[in-house]
Amino acid sequence: MAAAATESHQFAPPKVLTYNPATTPPLLISQGAEGRLYKTTHLSADRPCALKYRPPKLWRHPILDARLTKTRMGGEAKVLERCYRAGVPVPALYAMDLAAGWMMIEWIHGMPVRQAINEWLGERPETILDPADQVDETPLVELMKRIGTVLGSLHRTGVVHGDLTTSNMMLKEKESKGNDKSEAGSKKYALEGDVVLIDFGLATQSLADEDRAVDLYVLERAFASTHPRAEKLFTHVLEAYRVAFKKAPSVLAKLEDVRMRGRKRSMVG
Amino acid sequence: MAATTPPAKRRIALGCEGSANKLGIGIIAHDDDGSEAIVLSNVRHTFVSPPGTGFLPKDTAQHHRAFFVRVAKQALADAGVPIVDINCICYTKGPGMGGPLTSVAIAARTLSLLWGKELVGVNHCVGHIEMGRAITGATNPVVLYVSGGNTQVIAYAEQRYRIFGETLDIAVGNCLDRFARTLEISNDPAPGYNIEQLAKKGGRVLLELPYAVKGMDCSFSGILARADDLAAAMKAGELGSDGEPFTPADLCFSLQETIFAMLVEITERAMAHVGSSQVLIVGGVGCNERLQEMMGGMAAERGGSVYATDERFCIDNGIMIAHAGLLAYETGFRTPLEESTCTQRFRTDEVFVKWRK
């Protein structure tokens, strides 16, 4: 939810964004296979929100299209609510119109974890980070642990995300960083902040070790391909997960199996 | 054309395909600089089983054995090239039905020994992909491969055709074929073709069928079971959810709309994933105009385009085996006689694609 798409609207925005000149004009942030993301406001200027819009797919039969939008967006909304009330850090749901294909969720100030890690790594010399080196106290290790803790709380709640990547996690800006705008300050706090999980479009409710292990495995693969220089630090995610989640041991045992038969998934990366 | 291209530098392959109910033999030529593939002949004979039945391996193998010589002679006559000019004999190594594959492999070996030509075993799916690329000119498309035996979403990366998504149970063509049997629709020229024609008369209602997409994978067995149930209900005179009677045409329409939407969706996911805007549809189901239309709509929304071939190349044929085999042959690939087996299971991503960068 950080950088805005530089182009102005290539597509017509959803109707809900055209009724009223909102105090802040809507901004198209991204467009993916599943839909588009706008930044706008809910009720008033002091409630910035992300509007996820699934435009109708005109090539699909309209009845089928409406049915799919309804079940998928409805499913995502239900999962958000379930996570939020359990204290799992996810954006709050503000409003939803299943027939029109949009939902408004809390705007998370900050940047994707992927971007934060890459910016932080960009400042380091071109070496592979290794837990054996004296980098245990680096902010990156701390961030990995926070990710593991959050994943533990997610799985404890009975939800598997289905599409875990460092792009689907936000690093929520800390107040302290907001006050210190200097360059030194922004470096100092580069990896600080709470980890917030986003994009639950493929999430399901499950208590199965297998599903949880696959969830971790997908992240492990994505992490390795996105941040190859920090790949070895992924172990800190799993360690923190083990501490945070009582049922972690059996999930991590299953993760070994999943890795072994990762033949097909390994191509998906 | 022949006058400007020295015949010695032109390479020619004969391809034999019989992994399912089509027996196909084709002859292809690659010109000197490899920039063009010229179809010299493409002959096919299809084993058509009676309505309400599928083609069994034993009967199909028998058909292929009975027609091989006739089809091969026709292919040679159409091409008008002397046997001495042929560089290699290509055959389908798999995947497919064991009996029919073996019959054709034996025939290919026979030609190899008879004429003293080297053999090239070809992956059937790679044959479809390479032929589709050659005919349409799509350079680096996401490929949707849909046939009676296969349903895969494929993209090329680092010397392999990688499978991004596939069916978790039966193939989409198998689903259509079996539903045609349920409705006792004719298998001539193909059950899928007849379903498509019938579907054009439907559309008053969209009957609700399961929609089974998981990430980039999909599943069809649950849909078939539900469609069969609806067909039984229709025959028993039951009414649809809107209180009106429904017809076989409505069933075919609803089935096509549902399963093609799934196929287009997983293709779109793969396109977003690899950042491609080209789609190539290959395999027998790829002939379906409704599928092509839906895929075209999706590609257009993404600012891209869809590539498809007509029934000469979409449906199993010998020329695609000849073409893909010749591409491998040109990189030095050979299949020694003692290794010229075939296999029912042969994944697309097992093939090392040496001829692409």
Place this chain on the structure above:
Amino acid sequence: MEKRHLFERLYIDNATAGYEVHTALFCGVTNRTELRNHLLALNTDYEYAFVNAERILSRAHLLSAIFTAMTSLVQDTLTTKNVHSEIVVSLNPNKNITEAYNRFGIPPPPPARKDNEPPKDVPPMDLIVVKVLKLDTSSSPEKDDNPAANDTWAHLLANVKGEPTRLTDEELERTVNLAKLRGYYGLNNVPLLDEIKEDATLRKQEMERLIIMKMALRAV
């Protein structure tokens, strides 16, 4: 006009094109039964959303319901007879319309226990009024000069027997019944809330969010 400033015009982002929304709080309303009867009789002079102030946590809570109802109004997807009833049902976490009116509108008077017993006294209640007006196209949308709003206010002052008050979060903190809200929105035994021990502001903010989420999930 008398106390006209108490009749606040609401601006709701992404929702109020072509319409004006006005609101006020009436404290200690004594003629609730009469008002309810007007609603039941579909009296067109009483096209208001009357909302039980005891069941509203905050302005954002109420505004969320108005936003939802306004969206349905402009998209022509109202599930009830007009935008005013839609505001009331939008507050409920499920689709049960009768339940929504009883919970968030003017509740029915308590039933008499025996036939020969005189009807119980109906206690006064704090009532929020919301009025949606078509924007007068001849007037500027930027100015609060829609004459219909003045007429509406005059009608409310004449017919709602209570003390007109400006609708603020402070007033709502006084009127709200938290136990009721927790029951309606399933907020008992919520880990998120249970973990907040001290910070009352944070606690209220999280409660508000959970309530708004439940409302958004009404259609699922």
